[in-house]
Amino acid sequence: MHYLQIMGIAKAEEVMNSVKAIVPFKKKGAKSRLQAFLTEAEREELAIIMLKDVLVALSESKIEEVVIISTCSKEELLNELQLELRNLKLTVRVDEKGLNEVLNEVITDEKASRLILMADIPLVTPESINELIGHEADVVIAPGREGGTNALFMRRPCEFFVSYYGVSCLEHIETAKRRNLSYSVHDSFFISADIDEEDDLMELLIHGNCFSAEYLRMIGVFIRVDKKSKVRAKVER
Amino acid sequence: MHYLQIMGIAKAEEVMNSVKAIVPFKKKGAKSRLQAFLTEAEREELAIIMLKDVLVALSESKIEEVVIISTCSKEELLNELQLELRNLKLTVRVDEKGLNEVLNEVITDEKASRLILMADIPLVTPESINELIGHEADVVIAPGREGGTNALFMRRPCEFFVSYYGVSCLEHIETAKRRNLSYSVHDSFFISADIDEEDDLMELLIHGNCFSAEYLRMIGVFIRVDKKSKVRAKVER
Numbered sequence: 001m002h003y004l005q006i007m008g009i010a011k012a013e014e015v016m017n018s019v020k021a022i023v024p025f026k027k028k029g030a031k032s033r034l035q036a037f038l039t040e041a042e043r044e045e046l047a048i049i050m051l052k053d054v055l056v057a058l059s060e061s062k063i064e065e066v067v068i069i070s071t072c073s074k075e076e077l078l079n080e081l082q083l084e085l086r087n088l089k090l091t092v093r094v095d096e097k098g099l100n101e102v103l104n105e106v107i108t109d110e111k112a113s114r115l116i117l118m119a120d121i122p123l124v125t126p127e128s129i130n131e132l133i134g135h136e137a138d139v140v141i142a143p144g145r146e147g148g149t150n151a152l153f154m155r156r157p158c159e160f161f162v163s164y165y166g167v168s169c170l171e172h173i174e175t176a177k178r179r180n181l182s183y184s185v186h187d188s189f190f191i192s193a194d195i196d197e198e199d200d201l202m203e204l205l206i207h208g209n210c211f212s213a214e215y216l217r218m219i220g221v222f223i224r225v226d227k228k229s230k231v232r233a234k235v236e237r
Numbered sequence: 238m239h240y241l242q243i244m245g246i247a248k249a250e251e252v253m254n255s256v257k258a259i260v261p262f263k264k265k266g267a268k269s270r271l272q273a274f275l276t277e278a279e280r281e282e283l284a285i286i287m288l289k290d291v292l293v294a295l296s297e298s299k300i301e302e303v304v305i306i307s308t309c310s311k312e313e314l315l316n317e318l319q320l321e322l323r324n325l326k327l328t329v330r331v332d333e334k335g336l337n338e339v340l341n342e343v344i345t346d347e348k349a350s351r352l353i354l355m356a357d358i359p360l361v362t363p364e365s366i367n368e369l370i371g372h373e374a375d376v377v378i379a380p381g382r383e384g385g386t387n388a389l390f391m392r393r394p395c396e397f398f399v400s401y402y403g404v405s406c407l408e409h410i411e412t413a414k415r416r417n418l419s420y421s422v423h424d425s426f427f428i429s430a431d432i433d434e435e436d437d438l439m440e441l442l443i444h445g446n447c448f449s450a451e452y453l454r455m456i457g458v459f460i461r462v463d464k465k466s467k468v469r470a471k472v473e474r
Binding site: 125127128142143145146147148165166167169170185187188189190191192199202203206207223225226227232233 | 362364365379380382383384385402403404406407422424425426427428429436439440443444460462463464469470
């Protein structure tokens with residue numbers, strides 16, 4: 001059979017088994033490590049706006065369906081997001097359980113591909129999402145800084161088990177090995193850039209044309225550059 | 238003409254104009270921000286070993302030729318590197334000038350493609366290097382953390398001008414725009430991870446199967462994981 005024909009068949013299958021994304025989202029008490037810099041209301045607002053950026057990227061990727069797992073109701077979330085997304089079917093699962101517990105409950109019987117994406121990576125691009133779900137491995141891990149797992153794609157979620165916290169990207173690799181699943185590490189700076197601390201805001205202001213960067217500028221957060229200093233730049237307000 | 242034929246011609250041209258890489262390297266006083274953690278001798282040794290990892294990645298990529306710009310002589314460097322690289326022609330330009338000055342001098346008359354790669358990104362992969370030089374733009378920028386430029390590819394270097402220090406990735410984008418050159422941002426976590434500070438060593442220990450990670454382990458640097466803490470893990474010695 002001709003190469004392109006085989007590719008055609010693979011693509012048709014992909015469309016049939018389109019990947020659903022799962023985005024866990026916490027608003028209350030979000031981003032506490034930014035408390036010296038942003039008020040509680042601002043931190044919660046930033047968390048919502050970062051989720052918005054993630055959803056926009058998903059809507060421009062091959063992903064067609066997203067479940068947000070949150071303690072907020074769908075009405076509350078949609079109201080705050082103020083976002084109309086074509087190309088993306090959005091549902092909300094209201095759940096108070098811890099991250100690992102709820103995610104493992106969701107994937108335990110799931111046989112179709114799932115992508116778990118963190119809600120605090122507003123720089124994520126549609127291109128990177130598409131590349132990530134295009135890897136051939138059973139499990140694809142996109143690391144966050146300091147060993148986090150900012151995106152996790154599972155071709156057969158029911159065969160996997162998530163374990164966030166700690167150096168989760170190594171734990172996820174170990175789990176894949178133990179369960180005889182092939183794995184691949186997806187190399188993306190924009191996915192790695194989760195926004196937790198003051199210095200992370202710098203990445204947003206430098207690279208972001210997104211809602212979150214706009215919000216930061218609006219509340220008066222900016223970068224001061226000092227070419228003579230060993231530290232290139234600082235976030236100020 | 239058929240699509241594949243056009244691709245074939247593009248590939249043939251690429252082979253003829255193979256990309257040369259430039260790696261600026263500073264040993265003396267290297268990595269001063271690690272001084273609370275490593276002795277001066279260790280910092281210099283780490284700098285050399287990181288360069289070694291970068292050269293290994295280059296040798297496994299499509300790059301066939303590298304110029305190291307350094308204050309050390311070729312003999313001194315090769316002696317310290319203890320590395321035999323097939324597939325890679327290595328030359329050393331001994332130069333005492335500052336980074337911007339020497340690089341702009343090197344590229345000012347250069348009409349053939351050049352890739353400038355920093356020497357402190359030991360996690361860089363051959364795949365990422367190949368993707369980077371595969372972008373179609375005139376200028377490709379791979380950002381480092383906090384606005385640095387860890388890799389910079391120029392299709393016609395003589396039309397460009399480098400400006401490191403400060404938020405250089407934005408400066409390089411501005412320069413491309415001002416000179417009517419198309420540009421692209423290459424999204425790579427492993428290229429973004431330059432090793433400057435204590436926390437950066439964590440990335441090396443987590444992701445590195447490379448010489449640098451091995452060296453750190455050998456001198457007793459390790460990661461302590463604390464799942465209960467907000468800070469996932471810490472580098473200790």
